Amino acid sequence: MAANVTAPPFRVIPIIPAILPGAMEGLKPFVASDKIQEALGFPGELVEDWHDRAIAKMGELLTKYRSLKVYLDACVHCGACSDKCHYFLGTRDPKNMPVARQDLMRSVYRRYFTLPGKFFPKLVGARNLTREVLDEWYSYFHQCSECRRCSVFCPYGIDTAEITMAAREILDSVGYGQKYSNEIIGKVHKIGNNLGLPGPALEDTLAGLEEDVKEASGSDVRFPLDVKGAQVLLITPSADFFAEPHIDSLIGYAKVFHAAGISWTLSSMASEAGNFGLFIGNYEQMRKVALRIRQAALELGVKRIVVGECGHAWRVAYSFWNTLTGIGDGASDPFALQLQRQLDHRYRQPSHICELTWDLIERKAITLDPDANDHLVVTFHDSCNVARGSRMGEMPGGQFEIPRAIIRASANHYVEMQDATTREKTFCCGGGGGLLTDDLMDLRVKGALPRMEALKEVVDRDGVNFMATICAICKTQFSKVMPYYGYNMRMVGGVHQLVSNAIRLGD
Amino acid sequence: MAGILFAVLFYAAALILAGGLGFRIRDYLRTPAPLRIPTTPAPTTGGGVVLRMAREVIFFESLFKGSLWTWAFGWLFHASLAFVLMRHLRYFTQPVWFWVDAVQAFGVYAGLAMVMGLCGLWARRFLVDRVRYISTLSDHLMLALLILIAVSGLSMKFLDHADVIGVKAFFLGLMQLDPQPLPMNPLLYLHLSLVAALMIIFPFSKLLHAPGVFFSPSRNQPDNPREHRHIAPWAEKLESEA
Ligand code: HEM
């Protein structure tokens, strides 16, 4: 635990904190070096004419994204979103209120792109883009995890995440990028995953896993890599390959494939589900990262593409892959058809691992023994990107029901946290959106407060000792920050970790 | 004399309102939404989207989830505004449509309710520290303007009756490009000047939320990205380059 970071005290839940101006002023994650920036085609350092270039970039984005344009125009300052952000609730800094965060950009938009802002800046709160404003952007647009909670409550659905992404895109374009996200994107382009884990290392890791599982369960559960002609290509966050507790879910997926007799493979070229191109709001980067998966699918000749437990990855896969890479259905253009003809459209393309597992459970193609998890009292943390940016199954809201159904099939003791903090109202873990870095530890601990409060309730009342989730970032974030709140880091884990405990391997 | 001034003012205001809104809406229509970003859970079909949008526009569904007080005052204000505006249609139609006749009875109540709603919304801007923090001068002035319009309108009912037949003749005349005299009444002049100001401000201010809500991608997109491939023209270009 970092010595200078402490968890804020728990509140009585419904009380909205009073604002504390300046609470997080000047917080600044590490700036990307010239090497990191240039690898992505961004200027290496803040360019001389940053002002003009930033305004030009903003103008360009306003013609490319209807969301940005409408959202900057439509806000009426009603304040409905003002108490909805976990970073505001945790830090009390008023600039972490979603509307105030948007206003950091809206004020500049008004000044340069609207008549009232040009003629009466004071009246409408418009201001010039000064160096101070640019630094303020860097600071507060890196205190937003792009979780979309604010957009649920806004009468116009204004999604602060869209504004944050645009701001980061502008910052990158003038040479003022964030180290953490941009370094990771560079690694994916170069090596194929966020961790920079090369193919041979991955092979070793998987071989080791096969031995471990054999020892523990007696079964020959395989972890295949680069197998041509496999039915399923599994795309999973690279943290699943070695981080705790992620790896337990990877074992869970492998056991599911094994028990159901589905042939599957991982890919060394596309060994990453995560796509940080989303976080920096850059379409080209996001597309380039996603194209590796298309290429792997084509080369391996797979019939199905399945995505492991990762929140933002599932949003990108579910909502954007079809657009970016053609992984999906219903296309008529040759680029997308090349892949879509190969895929088996009796299955959803792409599928979430939970969709696959739940389908097998329903068809009784695998058997679970929930008693195996009797030492656990389980609750479920909905991950923001899954909850508010994707779906599972046929019905809206399937992304809430399917993971819960799997948990109930895998464990006998399950309780819900407070309604106001679950499903589409769920709180971000505090580490999403490219903020899962040690230089933002203080923010991460404070941002976790609302979730920790809801967890505390069910721990105290129902004796919950396991919080399941289906996101690699949530898992890393919680195992890191829960100790600050007095909870054991092993209290968090994946849904497929429960499946792994409960599944009957039948050999 | 006043008739001519107001005639010019209203022609100009109507032009700015229609032109400004038309320009803005054309802009929204032309700007692509390259990625599917509905806030989920979202309807999966076009019909579902129409229902979702109707719930937003008629009941302010999301605001209801977000803040009960704001919802109560905001909804009261907008619902009354809708009644007031419907009632005002009698100045612009001849013969008056039957349903416009039917809402006449609610006029005064709607006017009063509108003021109450606006005052409630204004009070939040002083009393709630978060809302105070985000309020700009223009937010306050907008509420003041609407309250003044409503109060001047109500005063014509309670204090100094306007000659509504004359008002109607004036506006019907304007619509037929045949200016008529405007009845002399200071409250009416005030009311009309403020209304013209509102019309002029509309396309340049946050009042764009009224058309904006229909163009919000997080609300107006069906949730069907796996079933259909959506691609914006500028993004398609990347594919042909590759
Ligand atoms: C499609 C039609 C419209 C919809 C769906 C709509 C919806 C809303 C909503 C949900 C709010 C936020 C809550 C509130 O503060 O009341 C709001 C605020 C507001 N609306 Fe509308 N509105 C519409 C049309 C109009 C029109 C025509 C006017 C103008 C005369 C107007 C004036 C305002 C004002 C001034 C506010 C801000 C209130 C404040 O300062 O708190 N709206 N609107």
Ligand code: HEM
């Ligand atoms: C060109 C447009 C308008 C004209 C000619 C007009 C004219 C009038 C007149 C003559 C009255 C007095 C009614 C009576 O004594 O029975 C009135 C009342 C009123 N006006 Fe307007 N007005 C206009 C636009 C507006 C607008 C845009 C609003 C709201 C934003 C508004 C709000 C009111 C209210 C609240 C009342 C009192 C309640 C009622 O009689 O309905 N007016 N208006």
Ligand code: SF4
């Ligand atoms: S997207 Fe999430 S983190 Fe960002 S302002 Fe909205 S609620 Fe806060």
Ligand code: SF4
């Ligand atoms: S809820 Fe929407 S309209 Fe209201 S202040 Fe927040 S962003 Fe603006």
